[in-house]
Amino acid sequence: MKDVPTQLPKGIVQAAVLERGPVGDIMVWKNNMAKAKETKTIATGSLRRKAQWMAGNPQDKIVPLRGNIQTRLKKLQEENWDGAIFAEAALHRLNIKDEIVEPLNHLLPAPAQGALMVVCRLENEDIAQQLTLLNDREAEICTQVERDFLSTLEGGCTAPIGAYAYCEKDTVHFKGGLYSLERSSSQEIKKSFPKKETDKMGAILAKALLQQGGDILMKEFKKGHA
Numbered sequence: 001m002k003d004v005p006t007q008l009p010k011g012i013v014q015a016a017v018l019e020r021g022p023v024g025d026i027m028v029w030k031n032n033m034a035k036a037k038e039t040k041t042i043a044t045g046s047l048r049r050k051a052q053w054m055a056g057n058p059q060d061k062i063v064p065l066r067g068n069i070q071t072r073l074k075k076l077q078e079e080n081w082d083g084a085i086f087a088e089a090a091l092h093r094l095n096i097k098d099e100i101v102e103p104l105n106h107l108l109p110a111p112a113q114g115a116l117m118v119v120c121r122l123e124n125e126d127i128a129q130q131l132t133l134l135n136d137r138e139a140e141i142c143t144q145v146e147r148d149f150l151s152t153l154e155g156g157c158t159a160p161i162g163a164y165a166y167c168e169k170d171t172v173h174f175k176g177g178l179y180s181l182e183r184s185s186s187q188e189i190k191k192s193f194p195k196k197e198t199d200k201m202g203a204i205l206a207k208a209l210l211q212q213g214g215d216i217l218m219k220e221f222k223k224g225h226a
Contacts, residue, residue, distance in 0.1 A: 001112040001143060002087075006151035008119065015131035016118040020139040022088035023114040023164060025049060025107045028073065029100040034082035043076060043084040047160040051179035052107045053085065055186065069094055089114040108162030108177045108188075111146035115139055138167045141198050148202025149176050153210070159221060163202075170195050176205055178214045180221075187214040 008014065029035040043065035044050055050062045063081060065072055069090050076084045085104065118134060120127050142165035149163045160179040165172055172195055177188040189209045193201055
């Protein structure tokens with residue numbers, strides 16, 4: 001779901017969000033010696049992951065990484081790299097267990113990471129009705145807030161934007177961030193609110209982040225990637 005555009009194609013609607021899998025990022029280390037090195041070469045194709053990792057590890061080198069999960073894992077072993085960052089859900093769904101992994105709990109995940117969306121044609125009302133039986137309401141609520149946050153910031157899946165919401169009884173807890181390779185420039189926002197206020201909260205929080213300095217970061221990002 002994190003790679004699905006916030007604006008769906010005309011005639012296509014979100015019919016269900018499945019129960020959410022692992023949300024966070026993990027580091028896959030090449031070996032235990034690589035993990036212990038003082039200066040490391042880390043692979044990731046995500047600007048969000050790059051910005052957050054470099055904030056705490058400015059001595060490291062980031063190299064680009066693309067392809068499906070199996071291709072990325074193979075490249076990690078073939079190249080002179082020390083580690084690569086993945087979504088935990090990706091390895092979990094493929095039942096990959098023999099890698100040296102470390103949870104990166106300090107990284108804020110991409111909006112809707114770990115979630116799967118089911119879509120259908122708007123005209124297929126009967127199918128849409130059946131698909132609602134698969135819907136996980138809490139996953140729907142949380143990913144809506146996260147994707148509304150992303151959409152209001154006008155960032156695509158390549159923008160350095162993170163967001164995570166989770167439910168606790170009748171309350172939604174949210175954290176969102178807009179990141180820069182300059183650590184002091186990054187902006188984050190946190191808020192807890194009732195589930196009944198979900199509909200507009202993602203946009204409200206994104207606007208608040210822009211007002212506290214995020215607008216400058218977003219303009220810089222767009223200018224650099226025009």
